[in-house]
Amino acid sequence: xxxxxxxKKLNVSISTVSKALNDSHEISKDTxxxxxxxxxxxxxxxxxxxxxxxxxxxKTIGVIVPNILNHFFAKALVGIEKEATKNGYQIIVCLSNExxxxxxxxxxxxxxxxxxxxxxxVAEETIVERESSHFKKLLDLNIPFVMFDRVLExxxxxxxxxxxxxxxxxxxxxxxxxxxxxxxxxxxxxNLNVAKLRQTGYEKAIIETFGExxxxxxxKTSINNIQDKIKMFLNENELDAILAIDNVTGVIAxxxxxxxxxxxxxxxxxxxxxxxxxxxxxxxxLTTLDSRPxxxxxxxxxxxxxxxxxxxxxxxxxxxTVIDTKISSGGSx
Amino acid sequence: xxxxxxxKKLNVSISTVSKALNDSHEISKDTxxxxxxxxxxxxxxxxxxxxxxxxxxxKTIGVIVPNILNHFFAKALVGIEKEATKNGYQIIVCLSNExxxxxxxxxxxxxxxxxxxxxxxVAEETIVERESSHFKKLLDLNIPFVMFDRVLExxxxxxxxxxxxxxxxxxxxxxxxxxxxxxxxxxxxxNLNVAKLRQTGYEKAIIETFGExxxxxxxKTSINNIQDKIKMFLNENELDAILAIDNVTGVIAxxxxxxxxxxxxxxxxxxxxxxxxxxxxxxxxLTTLDSRPxxxxxxxxxxxxxxxxxxxxxxxxxxxTVIDTKISSGGSx
DNA sequence: ATTTTTTTCGCAATCATTTTTATGAATAAA
DNA sequence: TTTATTCATAAAAATGATTGCGAAAAAAAT
Numbered sequence: 001x002x003x004x005x006x007x008k009k010l011n012v013s014i015s016t017v018s019k020a021l022n023d024s025h026e027i028s029k030d031t032x033x034x035x036x037x038x039x040x041x042x043x044x045x046x047x048x049x050x051x052x053x054x055x056x057x058x059k060t061i062g063v064i065v066p067n068i069l070n071h072f073f074a075k076a077l078v079g080i081e082k083e084a085t086k087n088g089y090q091i092i093v094c095l096s097n098e099x100x101x102x103x104x105x106x107x108x109x110x111x112x113x114x115x116x117x118x119x120x121x122v123a124e125e126t127i128v129e130r131e132s133s134h135f136k137k138l139l140d141l142n143i144p145f146v147m148f149d150r151v152l153e154x155x156x157x158x159x160x161x162x163x164x165x166x167x168x169x170x171x172x173x174x175x176x177x178x179x180x181x182x183x184x185x186x187x188x189x190x191n192l193n194v195a196k197l198r199q200t201g202y203e204k205a206i207i208e209t210f211g212e213x214x215x216x217x218x219x220k221t222s223i224n225n226i227q228d229k230i231k232m233f234l235n236e237n238e239l240d241a242i243l244a245i246d247n248v249t250g251v252i253a254x255x256x257x258x259x260x261x262x263x264x265x266x267x268x269x270x271x272x273x274x275x276x277x278x279x280x281x282x283x284x285x286l287t288t289l290d291s292r293p294x295x296x297x298x299x300x301x302x303x304x305x306x307x308x309x310x311x312x313x314x315x316x317x318x319x320x321t322v323i324d325t326k327i328s329s330g331g332s333x
Numbered sequence: 334x335x336x337x338x339x340x341k342k343l344n345v346s347i348s349t350v351s352k353a354l355n356d357s358h359e360i361s362k363d364t365x366x367x368x369x370x371x372x373x374x375x376x377x378x379x380x381x382x383x384x385x386x387x388x389x390x391x392k393t394i395g396v397i398v399p400n401i402l403n404h405f406f407a408k409a410l411v412g413i414e415k416e417a418t419k420n421g422y423q424i425i426v427c428l429s430n431e432x433x434x435x436x437x438x439x440x441x442x443x444x445x446x447x448x449x450x451x452x453x454x455v456a457e458e459t460i461v462e463r464e465s466s467h468f469k470k471l472l473d474l475n476i477p478f479v480m481f482d483r484v485l486e487x488x489x490x491x492x493x494x495x496x497x498x499x500x501x502x503x504x505x506x507x508x509x510x511x512x513x514x515x516x517x518x519x520x521x522x523x524n525l526n527v528a529k530l531r532q533t534g535y536e537k538a539i540i541e542t543f544g545e546x547x548x549x550x551x552x553k554t555s556i557n558n559i560q561d562k563i564k565m566f567l568n569e570n571e572l573d574a575i576l577a578i579d580n581v582t583g584v585i586a587x588x589x590x591x592x593x594x595x596x597x598x599x600x601x602x603x604x605x606x607x608x609x610x611x612x613x614x615x616x617x618x619l620t621t622l623d624s625r626p627x628x629x630x631x632x633x634x635x636x637x638x639x640x641x642x643x644x645x646x647x648x649x650x651x652x653x654t655v656i657d658t659k660i661s662s663g664g665s666x
Numbered sequence: 667a668t669t670t671t672t673t674t675c676g677c678a679a680t681c682a683t684t685t686t687t688a689t690g691a692a693t694a695a696a
Numbered sequence: 697t698t699t700a701t702t703c704a705t706a707a708a709a710a711t712g713a714t715t716g717c718g719a720a721a722a723a724a725a726t
Binding site: 348360364 | 697705706708710711713
């Protein structure tokens with residue numbers, strides 16, 4: 001059902017129908033009523049493509065997620081979607097699969113007028129290769145975009161991150177306050193900035209307290225065979241605490257520690273960067289640092305929509321928003 | 334950069350540029366070359382909205398997911414996205430959040446010409462309320478759509494599901510073949526058809542072997558406080574096997590069983606409907622029935638694109654595709 | 667009764683693209 | 697020399713919607 005068809009049935013012009021539906025003062029109350037009734041009857045919905053074309057606004061936001069199976073990103077997506085829907089925006093979701101090439105393709109694809117703006121976390125490969133030209137192209141094209149969690153220093157745009165350093169510091173400090181002496185760190189996402197920052201926080205707290213860093217207490221590895229590696233890590237060091245800086249190894253560590261007859265939290269205390277949904281896979285429940293992905297997502301989305309609505313770049317650009325992590329106690333200490 | 338602007342720079346008409354870029358035989362080789370060079374120089378990309386409008390094709394697929402935090406759906410989305418991308422389609426993702434109202438809103442929203450077709454799993458509330466009029470509206474509008482995993486009997490459309498009954502049966506049988514006698518079942522998604530079917534399979538195997546069903550061995554509950562409930566369930570019954578028919582309780586059960594000093598798989602064997610990514614949260618690793626969400630997703634997407642391309646409904650409509658589950662052995666038996 | 671004002675509505679342009687039709691010139695055939 | 701054909705390109709129509717402007721009609725004021 002189009003305006004044209006409605007107009008024909010009503011014996012008025014297309015523009016009258018359009019104006020009536022938009023409550024124009026140019027149209028009489030009577031006509032407006034007639035038009036609206038028929039439109040409702042035929043379930044008329046304005047065609048999205050025509051609207052986008054006319055107004056050069058798609059009311060659509062492109063979201064590029066490195067890995068939707070990562071619970072953090074799934075939750076961030078929920079936050080983005082909620083905020084977008086609230087403001088009358090749709091989201092087009094692309095998955096970069098941590099690949100630079102796919103990320104570039106996605107951006108190329110989305111800049112054909114499909115979306116008004118973009119929200120994304122940078123793919124791991126992109127960070128490793130230090131490539132950012134495809135993002136700078138967005139700046140040239142004047143397409144607003146917001147980076148979240150994984151951001152690039154040299155791209156001047158709005159960003160939303162968490163206070164990773166402080167989170168690592170706080171978690172480590174909480175171990176220290178419990179009297180823990182041999183505090184290990186598990187890092188299997190070393191390529192990412194967030195990992196480096198969290199580790200920095202850990203190191204700061206350790207050096208501040210013990211004067212020096214024991215490199216043997218830091219397990220830097222890939223996710224492959226992570227269970228065996230953690231087992232060895234636990235066996236080789238007499239740890240009484242572990243900080244897991246990604247969102248899966250904390251849970252795995254707790255389960256393995258239990259199977260090795262560690263008593264939790266008596267013998268060993270574990271903190272992970274997971275959330276309650278993942279933490280329930282651990283028994284007793286893991287203590288977690290909530291990196292608040294939903295808040296990050298909704299904040300990023302809000303920020304983008306702000307730029308889209310006030311289509312002028314104001315003095316606040318580029319804005320860096322730092323979200324506070326929340327420590328939430330499970331049963332592990 | 335638009336056709337118009339290119340045309341101006343080249344001193345030719347808009348139509349010439351358009352035809353040149355589409356390799357029309359009406360245009361001389363020389364002109365084609367000139368046009369393409371300039372288009373490449375200015376990074377010209379055809380405007381999506383204009384294209385969609387003109388061709389009444391958006392090359393976009395709408396996907397409605399009940400809950401993206403559910404690993405099954407996240408993985409299904411990966412399958413859908415991969416297949417869509419392969420065929421030059423974008424996906425618009427909506428989250429129904431298991432709510433009927435949101436699902437209806439999403440469908441209303443997506444039928445404004447945003448998408449060529451839809452893929453979705455029905456929201457839990459929709460199934461409980463047995464509402465299907467919003468899907469039937471899609472049939473009236475002639476918008477192709479494919480349902481996956483959670484489907485409605487009375488909506489005549491393409492569907493992709495797994496052989497739930499058989500999966501439940503096979504899993505239970507494998508316990509029986511190990512000589513297990515007291516086989517429990519945990520069901521915390523009872524509202525869903527898939528749960529009923531899996532349980533049917535379980536019951537069939539049990540009755541076939543033992544003659545009768547012991548209702549006490551079936552834990553039907555909500556996800557709240559699931560850990561405590563499973564603990565009680567294990568304590569009150571001398572189980573030697575558990576079939577967890579959703580994708581989280583298997584992992585939880587294994588961890589709790591260990592904490593209760595059960596030896597796995599000697600004392601108790603556990604099978605869950607999770608996948609390897611979730612199974613690694615259990616130690617030793619859970620044996621899983623892979624419900625193959627990515628295959629379901631890609632199959633559903635393939636099916637939809639088939640309908641979109643051959644825009645005639647052929648004799649195969651409506652097609653029901655049943656995906657086989659795969660049992661993959663972890664360390665639990 | 668005439669002019670002015672207000673109300674109500676239609677025309678036409680516009681967005682970026684594709685596609686059908688038209689145009690003018692060169693070439694070939696009659 | 698005339699007519700038909702081919703060729704390269706331009707012009708126009710169409711997709712579905714919004715919107716400024718102008719026109720007609722109705723109402724109000726003189």
